Amino acid sequence: MNAPPPHPDHTGGPQPEGYPPPPRQEAHGYAHRGAPDDPAAATVHGGAYPEPPAGPERLYPLAGWRTRVTARLFDLVLVALPALLLALFVTLAWVGVQEVSDGSTQGIQDRYPIFLSVIWFVLYTGYETFALSRWHQTLGKRRLGLKVAPVAGTGSLGSVRLAALVVRSSLLALPFLFLYLLIFTFGWFWWLLVIVMAVLTGGMAAWNRPNRQGMHDKIAGTVVLDVAEPQAHRPPL
Template sequence: MAPLASTGQRFAARLLDSLVLGVLWFLALTVTGVMGTALENAEEGNPYSDIPVGPTLLALVLTFVAYFLYEGFMLSRSGQTLGKKAVGIRVAVLANGNIPSREGWIRAAVYALPGVAQMLLNIGTIFWLLNSLWFLWDKPYRQCLHDKAAKTVVVRA
């Protein structure tokens, strides 16, 4: 198996994939009409008044489901998301170094779907932060919680 990816590589890849998440969030806010309402309110001088809660929650769910599909599809196909491709790393099955087919979907589910729980006291945010930082102290494979659940590691491509 290839050497493990560095902390910097993993951070850069996740940062780039967060841009994908941001685009999905913007699209979901636009489709649900929340972005239009916010822009109208901004013109009136108060962008945070009258933001509809229901459509905002729908945008949140749509965003994280779309991100789950993005990450699951990309990982199960090549072991790489756009961010991972850009920095030259990939996800591999821990047991044999293969591209994670089913494991890619498990990894994506544990990473993305708790984001839907953000609407419940920011539980999703706390889990997401803990999950993403876990590899900093994990030994010997530097796995995040989503890696542990899927039995994967992040290696140099």
């Protein structure tokens, strides 16, 4: 009588014909730690092995107040030149239209400051909103190594809603709308109003804790981070 065929060898030896291959032996938890030693085995059971866990998240400290002021001044100068030229062009165009229509050039000296105030406000708001939505930093902030991030990120970078960026940028540019009144009226009320707005938007970040936020940051839910030096954790304030 013929002897029965030998049992399948689970040690990795040759398998007799007609028997299924033995199950693959894996170390406990191996699939959660990294890729297998055999790349072809990644497709077994219809799926790939998960990626290894990522390293620690890069966190950044809050930017210093003086650094933020320097970056802001850089941006103001950057926007000033195109605003001055565009306001001059619009004023000359307005004068030309007025002279052709009724031959009058009255009030020319008053139109340029008005156009300049509005154009500077619009240009600065648009410039900062676009730069922050695209790169999380303006050119001034890029030069100083700063980025705007959501306050909920607790030191990590992240996206901010466009509506919040528009509000944030317009609050910073709001004093430009009063430029005409400051130059031509010299009223104490307008000077006081502009000083209060400047303190709330810019100066407030100097003493606000724990997030060093100006009023524009609080309304938009943002903070400004120093991205030049990543930290292992958020530094104490």
